[in-house]
Amino acid sequence: DAGVIQSPRHEVTEMGQEVTLRCKPISGHNSLFWYRQTMMRGLELLIYFNNNVPIDDSGMPEDRFSAKMPNASFSTLKIQPSEPRDSAVYFCASSPLAGGSWEQYFGPGTRLTVT
């Protein structure tokens, strides 16, 4: 199993540009989570999906952020327009949901720098 796959691994963009982060969860996992990690705020849960349906997006900082999960094997997190304060590492994680295991398996993260 390849684990959770995220792309790109690094993204450098200018303020005002649109940024799209991508995630492929582990096959068979039904839950997908997007986190943002910064030194100041730690690991923040932005949004999560169960069976491709958004369950809780209360962590999404503002309307500039949006997330989709069109199918069980792909999700995107989009920032439009991007701002320097969006610079962070964005992690995607997936979890089996069924079977009583709630362990979340994290991807390698996308390091976003907005200049």
Add this chain to the structure above:
Amino acid sequence: GENVEQHPSTLSVQEGDSAVIKCTYSDSASNYFPWYKQELGKRPQLIIDIRSNVGEKKDQRIAVTLNKTAKHFSLHITETQPEDSAVYFCAAGGNTGNQFYFGTGTSLTVIP
């Protein structure tokens, strides 16, 4: 939503000593408490978890205790080794779904 506080933010111990990290949570309905370890530049990985029907759980050199009445839980690492140096995150959740919320992390340094 859930609010998780974690202390201390940094911790240094001598190799072979024990390390203790403490967390408190706000939502009494939370019933799942995992601990994640994140090495520098790497992704967080689960090291141990506990559910609210259990007061203590142990796995080799690591153990977690839970006090639901006081709404706090702790991670204990015994016989620390240099490879235990990392940032450790506690989390709490599970009351409304399978999501949980992380504490702010503890940077543990084990001095050889």
